[in-house]
Amino acid sequence: MGDNGTKVVVLGVGLHPFGRFPEKSVADLGRTAALEAMKDAGVDYKDIQAGYCGRVVASSGVGLSIFEELGSTGIPVTNVELACASSSRAAELAANAIKAGVHDVCMVVGVEKMPRGMLPLGLGAGGEVSFVGAMGLALLPGEYALQAQRHMALYGSRPEHFAQVSVKSHKNGCLNPYAQYQVPLTLEEVMNSRMVADPLTLYQCCPTSDGASAVILCSEERARRYTTRPVYLVTSMGATPIYTPGEVNLSEGPTAWLAQRVYEKAGMGPEDVDVAQCHDAFTPGEVLTVEKLGFCKEGEGGVFVWEGNTEITGKKPMNTDGGLLSRGHPMGATGGAMITEIVRQLRGEAGPRQVANAKVGMIHNAGIGGIQVSILST
Amino acid sequence: MSDTKDEAKTKRMVPLREGIFRLPESPDGKPVLLGSRCPKCAAYYFPKRHICIACGQNGLDEAELSQRGKIWTFTIARQTPPGSWIEAPYAIAVVELPEKVAIRTVLTDVDLEAVKVGMDVEITLAKMKEDQEGNDLMSYKFKPV
Numbered sequence: 001m002g003d004n005g006t007k008v009v010v011l012g013v014g015l016h017p018f019g020r021f022p023e024k025s026v027a028d029l030g031r032t033a034a035l036e037a038m039k040d041a042g043v044d045y046k047d048i049q050a051g052y053c054g055r056v057v058a059s060s061g062v063g064l065s066i067f068e069e070l071g072s073t074g075i076p077v078t079n080v081e082l083a084c085a086s087s088s089r090a091a092e093l094a095a096n097a098i099k100a101g102v103h104d105v106c107m108v109v110g111v112e113k114m115p116r117g118m119l120p121l122g123l124g125a126g127g128e129v130s131f132v133g134a135m136g137l138a139l140l141p142g143e144y145a146l147q148a149q150r151h152m153a154l155y156g157s158r159p160e161h162f163a164q165v166s167v168k169s170h171k172n173g174c175l176n177p178y179a180q181y182q183v184p185l186t187l188e189e190v191m192n193s194r195m196v197a198d199p200l201t202l203y204q205c206c207p208t209s210d211g212a213s214a215v216i217l218c219s220e221e222r223a224r225r226y227t228t229r230p231v232y233l234v235t236s237m238g239a240t241p242i243y244t245p246g247e248v249n250l251s252e253g254p255t256a257w258l259a260q261r262v263y264e265k266a267g268m269g270p271e272d273v274d275v276a277q278c279h280d281a282f283t284p285g286e287v288l289t290v291e292k293l294g295f296c297k298e299g300e301g302g303v304f305v306w307e308g309n310t311e312i313t314g315k316k317p318m319n320t321d322g323g324l325l326s327r328g329h330p331m332g333a334t335g336g337a338m339i340t341e342i343v344r345q346l347r348g349e350a351g352p353r354q355v356a357n358a359k360v361g362m363i364h365n366a367g368i369g370g371i372q373v374s375i376l377s378t
Numbered sequence: 379m380s381d382t383k384d385e386a387k388t389k390r391m392v393p394l395r396e397g398i399f400r401l402p403e404s405p406d407g408k409p410v411l412l413g414s415r416c417p418k419c420a421a422y423y424f425p426k427r428h429i430c431i432a433c434g435q436n437g438l439d440e441a442e443l444s445q446r447g448k449i450w451t452f453t454i455a456r457q458t459p460p461g462s463w464i465e466a467p468y469a470i471a472v473v474e475l476p477e478k479v480a481i482r483t484v485l486t487d488v489d490l491e492a493v494k495v496g497m498d499v500e501i502t503l504a505k506m507k508e509d510q511e512g513n514d515l516m517s518y519k520f521k522p523v
Contacts, residue, residue, distance in 0.1 A: 122461035129461040131395040134506065135517060136455060136464035137482050145453035146472060153451070153495035197470075198454040243431040245421060246478040248450050 008095040009223035009230040010376065011105070011216045012041025013340035018180040018211035018328030021113075026058050029212035030066035030111045033333075037107065037214035038070075042226045045070045048216070049103040051077035052094050054087030054110035055332035066109050081332075082238075083367030084281065085252075086110060087213060088335030092236040092372065094217050105218040110337070112330030114208040141205050144282035145197035147250050151288065152199070157302025159199040163190040164306050165283035166204050166325050172312065173322030175352040180209050180328030204283040209328035213336025215343075229378065231346045233339075235265045236363075236374035252279075253371030255292035255364060262362075263294075266375045270294030273375075274358040275345045276316060277338035279366040280323040286310065289364050290318065293373075312353060320345065320353045335372065338363045346378050394506055394517040398425065400442070401516060402503065408445050409503050409518045413479060415441035422477035446523065447475040449497040454490050463506055469493050473520050487521040498523040 014036025016029045030053070038045065048070075053063030063077040080090035087110025094106035119140055122133020132138050151157050167187050173179040185203055193202040223230045239258040241249050263269050270293060278289040287301040295316045296304040304310070310318035321327050321341040324334060342361035344350045350358075363374040391401050400410045413424035418435040424443060429436050452471040458464070469485035471493070485493065486504060499520040507515045 118457070118459055120460035122459055129463075131398065131517075132482075133459070133461035134394065134463045136459060136462040136466075136468060136484055137470060138461065139455050139457075139459040139470065141457075142453050142455055142459075142470050146451045146470070149453055150451035150495065195454075195456045197456060200453075245432055248472060248474065248480040250451075250472070 006099045006101065007220040008098050008233045009218055009220055010233050010339060010343050011218045011223055011226060011230075012037040012043065013216070013343045014038070014040055014214045015178045015337060015340055016212040017178045018209045018330055018333070018337070021210045024210065026055070026062060026111050026113055027065045027069050029113070029210060030109045030214070031069040033111070033212035033214035034066070034070055034107060034109055037216050041216045043105065043216065046073055047105050048073070048075060048107045050075050050094065050097060050106045052090040052106065052108045053077065053079050054081075054090040054108060054335055055079065055112055056081055056083055056086055057112065057114070057331070062111070063109070066111065082372070083369050084279065084329065084331045085335055085365040085367035085370065085372045086332040087215070088236070088338065088363065088365035088372035088374065089238055091215055091217065091233070091335060091339060092238060092374070095233050095236060098217055098219050104222045105216065108215045108217065108336060109212060110214070110333035110335055111212040112332040113210045114330060116208055139197060141200050141282055142197045143250060144284045145200045147288060148199055148284040151284065151302065155299035155302065157287065160187060160191065161302030161306045162199060162283040162287055163187055163201070163204060165280060165286045166190045168305070168311055169280065169319060169323045169325040172320055172353060173326030176321040176327060179322040179326055180207055181322070181326040200282055200284075204325075206281045206324040206329040209330040211328055211330035211333045211337075213333040213340055215336045215339050229347070231343050232377055234375045234377050235262055236372060237262050237265070238370055238372045240370045251288075252366040252368060255289060255371060255373070258371060258373045259293050259364070262373045262375055268360065268375065272360050273316065273362045274360050275320060275342065275355045276318050276362040276364070277323070277342060278318055278364040280319055280325050281329060283325070285366070286318055286323070290316065293362060293364060312355060317355045320350065320355060331367070335365045338365055339374075339376070342376050346376060390513040391516045392509060392513045394515045399518050405503065407503070408501055409516070410445065411443040411481065411501065411518065413441050413443045413477070414438035422479050424479040424481060443477055443479065444475045446498065446500045447473040447481065447520075449493065449495055449499060450474040450480060451495055452485070452493050454493070471499070471520060473499055481520075484519045485521060486519040
């Protein structure tokens with residue numbers, strides 16, 4: 001994106017609402033999101049030259065099963081998996097293909113159907129228990145709770161700082177008709193919900209969800225046929241954890257290191273970001289990430305959130321559509337949903353969630369297996 | 379009086395998983411964690427691995443790790459995750475050893491309200507279950523010093 005002259009435009013976005021849809025198949029969810037994105041872009045299915053499907057659980061052939069719902073044009077369809085960042089990574093791959101001149105128009109569909117309850121990370125494919133699982137260590141909220149406890153010990157942040165992320169998230173979710181939860185929560189309600197892993201209570205954990213997202217990307221030249229006000233995917237990069245001798249690492253990837261590279265590539269800095277999305281699977285996701293993206297100093301994330309800086313009207317509006325916490329988290333679909341909200345913000349189409357004068361958006365998406373950071377702008 | 383052919387079986391300790399730690403001689407002893415040490419640059423790792431991340435050396439030595447460390451961070455699990463043999467509530471801790479390796483573990487013999495970052499802890503034997511032959515399946519936990 002940008003370094004060889006070919007710019008990538010996000011031409012269309014679409015969603016299937018997030019929630020519980022037991023009667024709908026993965027193909028149903030994906031088809032709905034794809035149709036909305038194609039209508040948004042003003043393209044027909046025959047204009048799509050390549051498909052990418054971000055998903056975690058669904059097996060081989062899922063991408064084709066979704067794209068076949070739309071037509072049968074022979075395009076290459078690729079399944080992409082990076083856990084909760086699958087459709088973000090898929091978008092980067094699609095953008096790279098456009099940049100390389102391989103395709104002009106690509107569609108990325110993200111989709112997931114999930115059972116209720118905790119992800120069984122301690123169990124193998126056949127249901128066998130791993131050593132880590134038997135020892136009670138395969139607890140995903142635990143990972144974020146471990147980070148929160150360290151943050152509290154080092155910087156004096158408080159449990160209510162983390163809980164406030166959920167309060168803001170649910171307030172924003174009320175303004176998003178596609179969100180899984182459109183119900184406000186008070187700080188007391190969040191903190192008094194059942195404790196899952198100290199300090200994280202139930203309402204500080206994202207739900208499991210069904211849902212889909214679709215994003216259509218094209219070259220800048222192609223975009224001129226459809227719009228006079230393109231939104232650009234300026235850059236999108238991924239990373240895996242970097243081993244530093246003597247340092248303990250608990251997160252999915254080196255967010256601060258990657259964000260620095262993304263800013264350099266985009267020729268921008270944290271001060272340029274008007275609106276953002278981050279991986280708030282659990283509330284510490286937002287508190288820690290605002291530091292790593294450079295929106296505030298290290299250690300000050302708790303206070304930064306507590307003082308309202310990530311509200312829609314704040315300095316760095318974060319997860320304006322409710323984030324994973326209340327928009328929901330069908331794992332494969334989340335990346336595309338993050339892109340969707342940023343695009344709507346940058347177009348001025350976010351309605352009651354609109355951030356004034358939003359020109360530059362940033363996305364941080366994490367998954368077991370790596371992270372993805374992107375910048376979009378008008 | 380004659381010995382019966384089927385003598386009373388002495389209970390054996392069996393590690394829950396081989397190669398991760400060494401059992402002590404007796405149930406009163408402490409287990410020893412088995413990690414890797416790079417013969418070229420002396421970096422330590424846990425769990426074991428084959429290739430040194432710091433210098434690229436292919437082929438690392440098995441190394442016994444310190445039995446004491448400090449809590450780097452912790453949380454209290456209040457919901458038992460799927461597959462866990464340990465019932466909530468219990469404390470999960472990341473313990474940092476002098477070798478600069480981080481051990482993810484469960485704490486035992488501890489007041490859950492008193493767990494703190496920086497606490498000194500030591501490894502201890504933990505009986506998990508009995509196997510089908512009546513042996514004790516053993517693992518390790520950490521407890522306050």
